[in-house]
Amino acid sequence: MENRTEIGTLGEFGLIKRLATPFAQHQGWTKLGIGDDAALLEAANQLTVTSTELLIEGVHFDLSYTPLQHLGYKIVTLAVSDIAAMNAIPTQIMIGIGLSNRFSVEAVDELYAGIKTACEDYQIDLVGGDTTASPQGLIVSVTANGVVDSTQVVTRSNAKPNDVICVSGDFGGALMGLQSLEREKQVFLANPDMQPELDNKSYVVLRQLKPSARFDIIHELRELGVVPTSMIDSSDGLAAEILHLCEASGTGARIFEKNIPIDDETYLAATEFNLSPLTAALNGGEDYELVFTVSQSDFEKVEKIADVTAIGYMTDLKNEKVMVMKSDQIVNLTAPGFN
Template identity: 50%
Template sequence: MLENKDQSKTSLSQLGEFGLINHITKNFSIQQQSTIKAIGDDAAVLDFKSKKTVVSTDLLVEGVHFDLSYMPLKHLGYKAVVVNVSDICAMNATPTQVTVSIAVSNRFPLEAIEELYEGIRLACDFYKVDLIGGDTTSSTTGLLISVTALGEATEEEITYRSGAQENDLLVVTGDIGSAYMGLQVLEREKQVFLVNPQNQPNLEDYSYIIERQLKPEARNDIKELLQKLDVKPTSMIDISDGISSEIMHICKASNVGCNLYEDKLPLDPQLINVCEEFNLDSTTIAINGGEDYELLFTVSMNDFEKIKGNPHLSIIGHITAEKEGIHLITRENTKLPLKARGWNALNEEE
């Protein structure tokens, strides 16, 4: 991103830690009845009454999970909340609160932190979650963001990875693969820019897949959608690491196998075009690319009539006996063992 050298910048040391916390949280409002006390004491106070609480945490590290040369700080703040809200949605629960902790180096002025927290605030407003605390500290290695999300659900609503049964249908929301290809376009344009900084990229033809990478959305609408359809998922997971990896997580936790059908995968037309441009196989990208933050779940075969034809849902396969293994059924009707080649947080090479 081109930097305006004339901007006046405020050093974080001018505010101190508590001054910074007061400054960046003053525009956050309380939206949940369960939030008794948010920021301003030694701990937040929540009251979920008869419901169960679900909790999930993610850590985002500059240079590993995001690149600030093309990721605007406002988008980063928004995405940091989304990836955690998505984990709550993947339990078939309702997200309610988040805590946000940051470690930041002295190259970031106050104005940069304001941008980051504006994105966090927009996500909190959109998903109706309350910011209830966190921590701020200094860093020698750039920017780190840790978000913990909380949510609520009744015991009957909560859905684990371990409930898939033989003959269940495998269902996915939205489309898959686009976020990964959005990242490939951004990386390509970054390399062009490094060679020729005068060259401004024209990204109009890639708007959808880039948005899927820079500003993904969590599927907090699916719990209500399934309730209205009178469908209770038997297992559920979100697609952060690629659908092949997520299918394997469900199958391992549930002690089942699976057949995934290539011709049923929901691919956006822009994804298909860009895969051709990059000379990449769209199926490979769709099943191995991560960061879609869609939901993958299983439902009983008896619910087929309730969900078939729904514009938000695609039936992409079915659960088999564990001994039959986990397979991709190609368009030519060839049965291939499904391998997890998605994102591995501890090994960037995979």
């Protein structure tokens, strides 16, 4: 009988590791391949940063409540967010789309209107792509490139004990936006005459439908002359991203519940949905904020950035990734799917 191991037994990261390990490196100018947010390709003076994503209807997005224009914008955001996570400036994208016959030209126009707005906001060029038929639903592949000086590159792996763990923005909003939209969808399906009740959900819905990549933070860090010691963008939730940084850097981490930034609307929405706001922030995902570490000496400068919060520090206890609760209780940081 043939061996058959279910992919679920490996998990996504296990699968990636398994797939990537056998590959030899042939090109001297490939400075960094699989294993970080993006790949690094050496140009003469600057490095080219490149990253790719594959998004599938029904897995990554639900068109029953996602306007195609917002989806177009979001596709670009999540691709360039990986470029930001390398401390690089985005430059180009390529987009492949697979379309079932459910989609009209006008629908594709809307999708690309959102992509165009994002290209203008991020000052990047669409330089290629592919369009094809899809037997079912919408499929989107997106590749983003960026550039960065070799002295400015930030990977996940250079955090040191005592470095301050910082985050941009706030967390959990995108999840609560998703929950709100899902609830309205169910209400609508049960009774199509019902009007959506999203009045007090405008912030969280926008966090879900139209997230931004934080190049404002990247530019502020440059103006301050600060290069983070490690950085990642939060697509899978704050806890998972901290665990990624710790694993890559070989450090432990200690963060503080009281410091985790959660917007009031996120807090109220979570309460309404009988969800812990803290869990939403730690495990929610899709916030596309930056999670990074800076040395103690750089922290004085970083503190001045309005939308950055220090939430804890790295430690030399590499087996201890913990959160200090408001009650002073200490709990392990965990993330679904992370082992």
